[in-house]
Structures are given as structure tokens and as C-alpha cells.
Amino acid sequence: MSENVDSILGDQASVPAAAEFARRCRDVGLADTPQRRVIFAALTSSKDHPSAEVLHGRVKERLPRISLATVYRNLSLFVEKGLVDGVATASSHARFDANPHKHHHLICKSCASVTDVYSAAYDALGVDRLESGGFEVQEIKVTGYGLCPRCKTKETNDA
Amino acid sequence: MSENVDSILGDQASVPAAAEFARRCRDVGLADTPQRRVIFAALTSSKDHPSAEVLHGRVKERLPRISLATVYRNLSLFVEKGLVDGVATASSHARFDANPHKHHHLICKSCASVTDVYSAAYDALGVDRLESGGFEVQEIKVTGYGLCPRCKTKETNDA
DNA sequence: TTACGAATGATAATCTTTCCTAATCCGGTG
């Protein structure tokens, strides 16, 4: 493991950033590995929103032997632990409904079930409260993540 | 094509529903095919939010020869045309950022680019305006879909 | 430094999308 892991962030920032990352890993119960340092650093220095594959390409410049699976695995872990933010753009692994009324969704983090919800308060805000920088917003989706009633009681009993 | 396409919805409802579906297809420029009728009917009669694969299983009871690709293709078309609603539950085809500030996303329907946005108005509403039926909401994501500045000017020129 | 649990890399399995060709749908005609 001889690559200079930190230089992605630039040499001044690298040492504090590495220490900060190590601390955040410890906080959420993840080991501080070179691969994770590089993945996180590459994402931090990305201005776009790269996909796992694109990020893998960037990371490989520093760690040529890193596996694509490692990138997928850790991005997903980072999202789960709240270290990074993920957006699903395409329809993959999607779930569908034909409910014709305007509604939003609640997704259970534990069992992945989906529930329809209605919220006049959110609908009232509308599109223009989210527009910025010339982006024309046509539709807004609000999604809540948490625990469905069934999983909530289950978690309580486990603890 | 001898299967009884409409009976999924029950015999009383079937005839009006079929005509209604044909009309909606015409409105959005899609041909009215047996496969689409069955897919849509199966989704309409589903109380859960089935995935493409699950729905394919249900549809196959009526059209045993229907291809999984057809189900994926048409669900995606239905979402695009607004006939049904889709939710991305897993991380597939996801895009990532390490922006540590609370933010939401704008997704361009044309080029799929992702932009960060901040909205005090939406953040102010908070979690409880979306809770219902005992679901414990821990986090809310607001996503806007539309046209980014670059694609907006492009569309204008095309038309 | 050691020992144990966790993470990586490689590959296989799974899921989703795309491509290509033959069949089907739709509007206008006879």
C-alpha cells in the first residue's frame, strides 16, 4: 500500500482531513482503511455527483488494485452511516404504484416497505421554494425514511 | 392473445377500466397493447408497491409468455408519462456527494445531472408533517425533477 | 505482538437495461 492516499485533497489539507476521517469512522463503528480514505477523499473533492463506477475510475488512479465491489460496498456503507449522501436517479430497484392522487412515500429503513402518505403542508410549498440557479422544477417528491410500525416494535424488543 | 386481460380488475370494473386505460394511452402517445393493459391492471389492483420482478410474476398468470424486459420497459414508460408513480428504494444507479450540510437535490429529466439545493422553507416543515399511521420518520429528502439551465435552453431551441 | 473480527479483492450470481428482428397497433381506405 504505497500510494499517497491523502494527496487527492492537496497536501496542506491532507493531514487534518485524514485524522478527521479516522475520527468519523470510529464514531460510526467503521475501520479506517486506506481504501475508505481514498474513496471518501475522492468524493469530497468531486464537485459533480459521481456514480460508483465513475468514482471507482478516479480512485483507481491512487489505488490501482482497488476492486469495484469495494467502492460499491463502501459507498453504500457511508450512506447508511450518514457520512455521505446518495441520490437514486434512475429507476433501478424501483417499486411502483398506480395511486392517481398526489402523494409521497415513506420507506422503512429496516424492511424496505413503502407506504403512501399525503401532506397538504408539503404540497403547499410548491415548486418555486426549491428552484435555484435557473433550474426549472416541474415536480417535487418528498420521501421520508424511518421505521414502519411493525419494525419499530421489533427494534424496541430487540434492544 | 387469448387471455382474459381485464378479469384482474374484476368483471364489473373491467370494461370501463379498459376503455379508460386506452384513452389515457392515447393522451400520452402510447399504443394500447394487451401487455400494457395487463401490467397496468395488475399494478392498479396491487395494494403493496411491487417491484418490476414481482409484478412480472403477477402479470405472467394472465400472459404467460410476457417478457420481463417488457415489464421493465413499460413501467419505465408509464412513470415517464405520469401514468404510474415510481420510488427508488435501493442504491442502484445512485449518485453520491459528501456535502456535509443539510441539502436536497434537483435532478434533470433530460441529462440526469444532479444539483444540490438548500431550502429553509422545506426544512422548516420537519418530520412530523409527514408522519402517519405509526410510521417513525427519521429523515426527509426532497427531490425536484425538471430541467437544468443547460437543457432548458436546448429544449427551447429544439422546439 | 497476538488474536479476533472486519474488510478487501476476485468472481459468480443477480438484477436491469439495451439492441435487434418479427409481430402488432393505428389511422385511413375501399
Place this chain on the structure above:
DNA sequence: CACCGGATTAGGAAAGATTATCATTCGTAA
């Protein structure tokens, strides 16, 4: 109401993307 022609669609297979598995290596705390 059956038929024709152009455009759209379905099926099947192949490509692409994501996830799971497993032996080996690594990180961490004592």
C-alpha cells in the same frame, strides 16, 4: 367492416450494473 402501410412494440438474447460469496489479508484493542 376487412384491409394496407408506416410507426410502434414485444420477445429474446446479450450487455451492463449491482450485489453476494468466500478465502485471504488487514486493522484494532488488549
